[in-house]
Amino acid sequence: MILNVRVQQINEVIRQELNQIILREVEFDLGTMTTIIGVDTDPELKITKVFLRVFPENKEKESLKILNKRAPLLQALLNKKIHLRHVPHIKFFIDIKGKREDEKEERIEELFEEIEKNN
Numbered sequence: 001m002i003l004n005v006r007v008q009q010i011n012e013v014i015r016q017e018l019n020q021i022i023l024r025e026v027e028f029d030l031g032t033m034t035t036i037i038g039v040d041t042d043p044e045l046k047i048t049k050v051f052l053r054v055f056p057e058n059k060e061k062e063s064l065k066i067l068n069k070r071a072p073l074l075q076a077l078l079n080k081k082i083h084l085r086h087v088p089h090i091k092f093f094i095d096i097k098g099k100r101e102d103e104k105e106e107r108i109e110e111l112f113e114e115i116e117k118n119n
Helices: 002-025 057-081 096-118
Strands: 033-041 047-055 089-094
Touching (some): 002 047, 002 057, 047 057
Parallel strands (some): 047 089
Antiparallel strands (some): 033 047
């Protein structure tokens, strides 16, 4: 339980610090917004998965490519900011789970609108 709380705290610190680093150090195409949705660090603190949401969606691959290219610099800057014996290795992923949830919510709203129209 205590380990779980510690990992959650580390996730939050990594999310905050990495967000700031990306804002300062990474340039995306004009009109592209990339946001860290979540961070998931394994209990051994070896790997941190960083989940991203990119708008517009057609820029996801491009943004992921930019971040992966800059990953060594981002990792080095994160290492300077976070005081752990071993800062987990960061890996970037597109937040597919969140997109699916958004699609479900949109579909539910559409169904409610359809029901209201039929009543």
